[in-house]
Amino acid sequence: MExxxxxxxxxASKELSEESLENIFTQLKDMLEELRALQPPPDIGVESCVGGSLYDSRILRKVSRFGPFKTIQEFHLYLREYCDPSTIQNVEIAQDLEDVKDMAAKQDGPxxxxxFTHGDLNPYNILVREGQVVGLIDWEFSGWYPHYWEYTSAWCGNILRTGWRDQLHKFLDPFPEEVKMETTRQRWWGEI
Structure with missing residues (x-):
């Protein structure tokens, strides 16, 4: 550590030209592609980088650590508190129930x-010096997650930073269906 x-x-971005900002986004994209290229251990599930439990303060539960999970589907079940949408009753707005059913169908699919995912890509965790990305900090949320998690965590974790949301596609592959899935989950079981 240094x-x-x-x-x-x-x-940093307040003093950078548009060209320098685009260069920063290119650097971030390259860094994140390098993370994605890491080969997971055999039979990896959703877990920390050392195969243990995960931490994410945005996932509200009585315990601060959770997992590990053998499968992505098991992780999704945990996130929705093991809810089977067919058992939900007394929903005031029919669209809410349809959104939960759609979310669960996507979560339960293949x-x-x-x-490998940083898990907390907010603009304050990206350090810049002289137009170069010199570090990504705050790795406590990192681990092996579904492929969309980096994007949806950055999107959903920055609800007040709409300008940041508008920049995400410049260095992360967008996953709009997964954002819809995550916002539905968070509306029912969590952070928003």
């Missing part, structure tokens, strides 16, 4: 293997 000399992206 101290990195740099400032958070929000402060998924590609987990990928």
């Amino acid at each position: 101290r990195i000399q740099g400032v958070g992206f929000p402060a 998924w590609p293997p987990p990928v």
Whole structure:
């Protein structure tokens, strides 16, 4: 571990040209593609980088750590508190129930293997110096997650930073269906 000399992206971006900002996004894209290229251990589930439990303060539960999970589907069941949408009653708005059913169907479907994920890509965790990304900090949420998790965590974890949301597609593959899935889950079981 070492101290990195740099400032958070929000402060740095105020003084960067549009061309320099695009260069920052290209650097971030390359870094994140390098993370995605890491080969997971055999039979990896959703788990920390050392195969243990995960931490994410945005997932509200009585215990701060959760998992590990053998499958992505098992992770999704945990996130929705093991709810079977067919058992939900007394929903005031029919569309809400349809959204939950759609979310669960997507969550329960097939998924590609987990990928290594930072898990907390907010602009303050990106350090910049002289137009270069010099570090990504705050890795406590990192681990092996579904392929969409980096994007949806950055999207849903920054609801007040709409400008940041507008920039995400410049360095992360967008997953609009998964954002819809996650916002439905969070509306019912969590963070928003």
